Amino acid sequence: MKINKLIAHSSNFNMGRKQKIQFLVIHYTANNGDLAKSNCNYFKLPNRNSSAHYFVDEKEIWQSVEDNDMAWHCGTRGKYYHSSCRNENAIGIELCSEKDRKGNYYFTNETINNAVSLVKILMEKYNIPIENVVRHYDVTHKNCPAPFVNNITAWDNFKNSLTEEYMFVERNYSYNGKVKSFKVINEQGENFIRARDLADLLNKNISYDNKTKITNLDDIFSNITVEVGNKNTTVKAINSGGFNFVKVRDLADVLGYETGYNETNNSIFFNLKKSIIDKLKLLKSR
Numbered sequence: 001m002k003i004n005k006l007i008a009h010s011s012n013f014n015m016g017r018k019q020k021i022q023f024l025v026i027h028y029t030a031n032n033g034d035l036a037k038s039n040c041n042y043f044k045l046p047n048r049n050s051s052a053h054y055f056v057d058e059k060e061i062w063q064s065v066e067d068n069d070m071a072w073h074c075g076t077r078g079k080y081y082h083s084s085c086r087n088e089n090a091i092g093i094e095l096c097s098e099k100d101r102k103g104n105y106y107f108t109n110e111t112i113n114n115a116v117s118l119v120k121i122l123m124e125k126y127n128i129p130i131e132n133v134v135r136h137y138d139v140t141h142k143n144c145p146a147p148f149v150n151n152i153t154a155w156d157n158f159k160n161s162l163t164e165e166y167m168f169v170e171r172n173y174s175y176n177g178k179v180k181s182f183k184v185i186n187e188q189g190e191n192f193i194r195a196r197d198l199a200d201l202l203n204k205n206i207s208y209d210n211k212t213k214i215t216n217l218d219d220i221f222s223n224i225t226v227e228v229g230n231k232n233t234t235v236k237a238i239n240s241g242g243f244n245f246v247k248v249r250d251l252a253d254v255l256g257y258e259t260g261y262n263e264t265n266n267s268i269f270f271n272l273k274k275s276i277i278d279k280l281k282l283l284k285s286r
């Protein structure tokens with residue numbers, strides 16, 4: 001994942017640090033559909049009185065303060081609720097937020113996925129244990145990041161995805177002469193593909209049951225509901241980084257395709273099942 005950089009005005013942070021980096025503090029921007037880069041532009045101007053190291057949106061990661069400089073994101077003149085996490089030893093990561101019709105803030109799966117990637121990189125780089133990935137709320141009790149304070153399951157899911165290790169493999173898939181390569185999870189010999197990737201290949205619109213869109217990350221296997229036409233069908237899925245990876249064979253079956261292996265272009269192909277073609281023919285001839 002590429003990390004872009006646009007360093008904030010020097011009046012918005014302290015050069016250097018007095019302590020080594022030990023914590024990653026997660027925040028939200030409390031905006032509706034803002035962009036990581038726009039936040040960096042905002043902090044380019046002087047006297048903002050706050051700052052953060054990184055901003056993450058659905059598509060990009062932007063850095064605003066160098067890791068080894070101290071940003072102002074979790075300080076308070078009031079009471080600290082965390083024994084040791086402070087601006088001096090923490091990296092602040094802001095997730096761009098969205099607001100639903102009721103005015104509740106949320107993060108899109110794409111933003112969460114990008115944040116997971118960034119946090120994993122920083123955990124690795126600075127040898128930060130999972131328990132030192134905290135919310136702003138944990139430090140000062142500020143309602144930040146609201147989507148992870150108001151919904152503790154969403155926070156647990158986020159943290160679980162930071163430690164999940166799946167084996168990703170590249171696989172070629174073909175349909176109607178079109179061959180595409182996708183990253184899939186290989187779990188016990190079965191391939192799980194991102195539902196949207198498969199939909200893209202097959203030119204299908206697939207919608208998810210909103211309630212089950214984010215399934216429990218602590219269950220390795222869970223079921224998600226896929227809506228095909230007016231029918232709801234449950235398929236086996238793995239949730240990783242906020243994305244549902246569905247079992248390729250199950251989803252193909254639900255959609256009325258058979259799968260097979262094509263040696264010539266080393267791809268797993270999809271064919272409409274004969275029974276379904278017959279049905280379509282029958283309908284036409286009526």
Ligand SMILES: [Zn+2]
Pocket residue numbers: 026027028073136142144145
């Ligand atoms: Zn915050």
